[in-house]
Amino acid sequence: MTVLVACNDSPHGVAALRAGASEAARRRLPLAVLVLNPGTQPPATLATALAALPPGVAAPAVTYRPADAEPSDAILDTAEAVHATLVAIGTRNRSSEGTFVLGTTTQRVLLDAPVPVLVVKATYTTP
Numbered sequence: 085m086t087v088l089v090a091c092n093d094s095p096h097g098v099a100a101l102r103a104g105a106s107e108a109a110r111r112r113l114p115l116a117v118l119v120l121n122p123g124t125q126p127p128a129t130l131a132t133a134l135a136a137l138p139p140g141v142a143a144p145a146v147t148y149r150p151a152d153a154e155p156s157d158a159i160l161d162t163a164e165a166v167h168a169t170l171v172a173i174g175t176r177n178r179s180s181e182g183t184f185v186l187g188t189t190t191q192r193v194l195l196d197a198p199v200p201v202l203v204v205k206a207t208y209t210t211p
């Protein structure tokens with residue numbers, strides 16, 4: 085039983101990480117993080133967020149999406165591998181035309197995940 089956070093280097097990715105970590109602390113479950121940016125080190129904004137996890141959340145296992153894997157496939161495969169009980173993902177705002185596009189990562193994960201999915205928007209900040 086694990087809370088999986090799938091995030092990238094973006095405001096909504098950091099928001100998903102914070103929300104997922106909060107859920108892991110509340111549920112007293114381990115946290116696993118899938119970084120959707122291919123690589124071997126978390127980008128700076130995610131590294132900062134990982135360093136500021138809430139009390140009670142142990143340092144998570146961090147994995148990275150292979151460059152040749154679709155983000156949705158990587159999320160679903162990782163959820164199965166870590167026996168996730170919850171998947172937290174970030175989503176960006178879309179235009180009205182964008183809402184008609186099928187096959188987005190968020191939509192595929194929502195439809196195909198075998199566990200509940202927490203979809204998180206970045207908080208609005210003024211410039």
